[in-house]
Amino acid sequence: xxxxxxxxxxxxxxxxxxxxxxxxxxxxxxxxxxxxxxxxxxxxxxxxxxxxxxxxxxxxxxxxxxxxxxxxxxxxxxxxxxxxxxxxxxxxxxxxxxxxxxxxxxxxxxxxxxxxxxxxxxxxxxxxxxxxxxxxxxxxxxxxxxxxxxxxxxxxxxxxxxxxxxxxxxxxxxxxxxxxxxxxxxxxxxxxxxxxxxxxxxxxxxxxxxxxxxxxxxxxxxxxxxxxxxxxxxxxxxxxxxxxxxxxxxxxxxxxxxxxxxxxxxxxxxxxxx
Amino acid sequence: xxxxxxxxxxxxxxxxxxxxxxxxxxxxxxxxxxxxxxxxxxxxxxxxxxxxxxxxxxxxxxxxxxxxxxxxxxxxxxxxxxxxxxxxxxxxxxxxxxxxxxxxxxxxxxxxxxxxxxxxxxxxxxxxxxxxxxxxxxxxxxxxxxxxxxxxxxxxxxxxxxxxxxxxxxxxxxxxxxxxxxxxxxxxxxxxxxxxxxxxxxxxxxxxxxxxxxxxxxxxxxxxxxxxxxxxxxxxxxxxxxxxxxxxxxxxxxxxxxxxxxxxxxxxxxxxxxxxxxxxxxxxxxxxxxxxxxxxxxxxxxxxxxxxxxxxxxxxxxxxxxxxxxxx
Numbered sequence: 001x002x003x004x005x006x007x008x009x010x011x012x013x014x015x016x017x018x019x020x021x022x023x024x025x026x027x028x029x030x031x032x033x034x035x036x037x038x039x040x041x042x043x044x045x046x047x048x049x050x051x052x053x054x055x056x057x058x059x060x061x062x063x064x065x066x067x068x069x070x071x072x073x074x075x076x077x078x079x080x081x082x083x084x085x086x087x088x089x090x091x092x093x094x095x096x097x098x099x100x101x102x103x104x105x106x107x108x109x110x111x112x113x114x115x116x117x118x119x120x121x122x123x124x125x126x127x128x129x130x131x132x133x134x135x136x137x138x139x140x141x142x143x144x145x146x147x148x149x150x151x152x153x154x155x156x157x158x159x160x161x162x163x164x165x166x167x168x169x170x171x172x173x174x175x176x177x178x179x180x181x182x183x184x185x186x187x188x189x190x191x192x193x194x195x196x197x198x199x200x201x202x203x204x205x206x207x208x209x210x211x212x213x214x215x216x217x218x219x220x221x222x223x224x225x226x227x228x229x230x231x232x233x234x235x236x237x238x239x240x241x242x243x244x245x246x247x248x249x250x251x252x253x254x255x256x257x258x259x260x261x262x263x264x265x266x267x268x269x270x271x272x273x274x
Numbered sequence: 275x276x277x278x279x280x281x282x283x284x285x286x287x288x289x290x291x292x293x294x295x296x297x298x299x300x301x302x303x304x305x306x307x308x309x310x311x312x313x314x315x316x317x318x319x320x321x322x323x324x325x326x327x328x329x330x331x332x333x334x335x336x337x338x339x340x341x342x343x344x345x346x347x348x349x350x351x352x353x354x355x356x357x358x359x360x361x362x363x364x365x366x367x368x369x370x371x372x373x374x375x376x377x378x379x380x381x382x383x384x385x386x387x388x389x390x391x392x393x394x395x396x397x398x399x400x401x402x403x404x405x406x407x408x409x410x411x412x413x414x415x416x417x418x419x420x421x422x423x424x425x426x427x428x429x430x431x432x433x434x435x436x437x438x439x440x441x442x443x444x445x446x447x448x449x450x451x452x453x454x455x456x457x458x459x460x461x462x463x464x465x466x467x468x469x470x471x472x473x474x475x476x477x478x479x480x481x482x483x484x485x486x487x488x489x490x491x492x493x494x495x496x497x498x499x500x501x502x503x504x505x506x507x508x509x510x511x512x513x514x515x516x517x518x519x520x521x522x523x524x525x526x527x528x529x530x531x532x533x534x535x536x537x538x539x540x541x542x543x544x545x546x547x548x549x550x551x552x553x554x555x556x557x558x559x560x561x562x563x564x565x566x567x568x569x570x571x572x573x574x575x576x577x578x579x580x581x582x583x584x585x586x587x588x589x590x591x592x593x594x595x596x597x598x599x600x601x602x
Contacts, residue, residue, distance in 0.1 A: 096490040100488070101488050107488065112478070119474060120475070120489050120491075143471075
C-alpha cells in the first residue's frame with residue numbers, strides 16, 4: 001500500500017510527506033454519443049495525497065472517477081499507473097490492481113451482513129483455488145482466518161464494531177456510507193476513490209466521515225481521490241484540488257490557489273458582489 | 275387406527291418423497307435466478323440433456339450417429355463398450371460445465387445489462403435449441419437409466435410401519451435415496467455459498483453487479499460458475515427422474531411443475547425451493563386422496579397450479595422470498 005518513492009514529491013504544511021506520481025491522466029476525452037462528458041483533461045495523483053475533484057453538477061466529476069476505476073473507457077487519452085500506460089481494462093481488473101472505490105449512491109450488498117460485505121473487499125487477496133475452497137481445506141482455512149483479522153482491524157478503525165453482524169439493508173444512510181468505505185479499505189488499496197463520500201449526510205456524520213478520511217490517510221498513507229460538493233469540506237481535507245466545469249479543467253492546485261482562481265470563482269462559487 | 279388415516283399418512287409420505295423431486299428441479303432455477311436475475315426456462319431441458327448424455331456415455335452410444343449415418347451412409351450406433359457409472363457421471367459433469375461456458379460465451383456475454391425479459395426470452399430459445407441438440411446428439415427414443423440406485427418397495431419402511439400400525443406403507447427406495455441425495459446437495463450448496471470465497475463472490479454478484487465489479491469480481495467467471503452448478507443440479511434431477519420414469523423428452527416438462535414450487539417458496543430462496551417442493555408434493559397426494567372419490571381423478575395435474583394461484587393472491591413473494599416493498 002505504501003510507496004516510499006518521495007523523489008520530486010513535496011511536504012505539506014502540516015508536515016506530511018507526499019510522494020511521486022502514482023497516476024497520471026493524460027488528455028482524457030470521454031464522449032457519450034454526441035455529448036462530451038470530459039474534454040481533454042490532464043492531471044496527476046501523487047502517492048499519499050488527498051486529491052479532490054470539484055465542480056458544479058454535471059461537470060463530469062463522476063465520469064472522471066469512472067474512467068480511473070475502469071467503468072468508462074475514454075475515447076482519447078491515456079492513464080499512466082505506477083509508471084506504465086494502462087491498457088483497456090474491465091472494472092474488476094482495475095480493482096485487482098489496487099484501486100478501490102465507493103459509489104455516489106452506495107453500492108453495498110444489501111442482503112449480506114456488514115462483516116460479509118467488508119470480507120468481499122478481500123476477495124482478491126484470497127489465493128486458494130475453488131477445490132480447496134469447496135473442501136475447506138489447507139490454504140482456504142488459513143486465509144479466511146488472516147483475512148478476518150485484517151477486516152476486524154478495519155472495523156475497529158471505523159468504529160462499526162456494534163453493527164458487525166447486522167444486515168446492511170437495516171442500517172441508516174450514514175453508517176452504510178461508512179461500511180462502503182470499510183469494504184474499499186479492506187482491499188488495502190493503493191488508490192482509494194471516494195465518490196461524494198459526504199453527500200446527503202448531516203453535519204455530525206460529515207464530521208465523522210472527514211475524520212475517518214484524514215485518519216485513513218494518516219494511518220495507512222492511503223492515496224485518496226475524492227469528489228465532493230461541499231466546498232468547506234474539500235478545502236479542509238485535500239492537499240490539491242482539480243476544478244472541473246462543463247467537462248473541462250478550469251483549475252488545479254492547492255486549496256488556496258484554487259480559491260483565488262478567477263475562473264473557478266466565476267464557475268463554481270459564483271461572483272462575489274461585495 | 276382407522277384405515278383412512280393410515281392410507282392418508284401413506285399418501286402424505288409418498289407426497290414428501292415426490293416433493294423432493296420437484297424441489298430438485300426448482301433448486302436449479304433458484305440458483306441461477308439468485309446469481310443473475312435470470313429466470314432460466316431451460317433448466318428442465320438441462321436436466322433432460324444431462325440425463326441423455328449420461329445414458330449415452332454409459333451405453334457407449336456414438337454422439338450424432340443419426341447425422342453421421344445420414345451423411346456418410348454408415349450404420350454406426352455404438353462404440354461397443356460400456357462406460358462404468360463412476361466414470362460416466364464425472365464425464366457428464368464435464369459436459370455440463372462445458373455447456374455453461376458455451377452459454378456464457380455465446381448468449382449471456384452479449385446480453386449484459388439487458389432487461390430481465392430479454393434474458394428470459396433468450397433462455398426460452400436456449401431451451402428449444404438444447405432440446406433439438408440433445409435429440410440430434412443422442413436420439414429421441416426413450417432410454418432406461420440405471421446408475422445403481424436401489425429401486426422397488428422399501429422393506430424396512432414396510433416392516434417398520436407394519437409393526438407400528440399393522441399396515442405396511444409402500445415407499446419406493448429410489449425416492450428415499452433421492453431425498454437423501456437432495457439433502458446432501460442442499461447442505462453442500464449452503465456451506466459453499468456461506469463459507470467460501472467463490473460462494474461469497476456468488477452472493478455478491480447476486481446482490482449488486484456494480485459493487486461486485488468494484489471489489490474485483492469477474493461477472494463472467496461467476497456466471498460460468500453459477501451455470502455450471504445449475505448444470506450439476508440439473509444432472510442430479512435428471513438422474514432421479516430418469517431412473518424413475520426413463521429418460522424421455524417429456525422430462526423437460528417437469529420444469530413446469532417447478533413453477534408453482536417457486537411461487538410457493540419464493541424465487542430467491544434455496545430453503546424455499548425445498549419447502550415449496552415438499553408442500554406441493556404432499557398437497558398433491560393428499561388432495562388426490564381425499565377429493566378423488568368426490569370429483570374424479572387427475573387432480574395431480576392442476577392442484578399445484580391452483581395452490582400457486584392462491585399464493586399469488588395472498589403472498590406473492592412466496593414463503594421465503596424477499597418481501598416486495600414499494601417505496602413511494
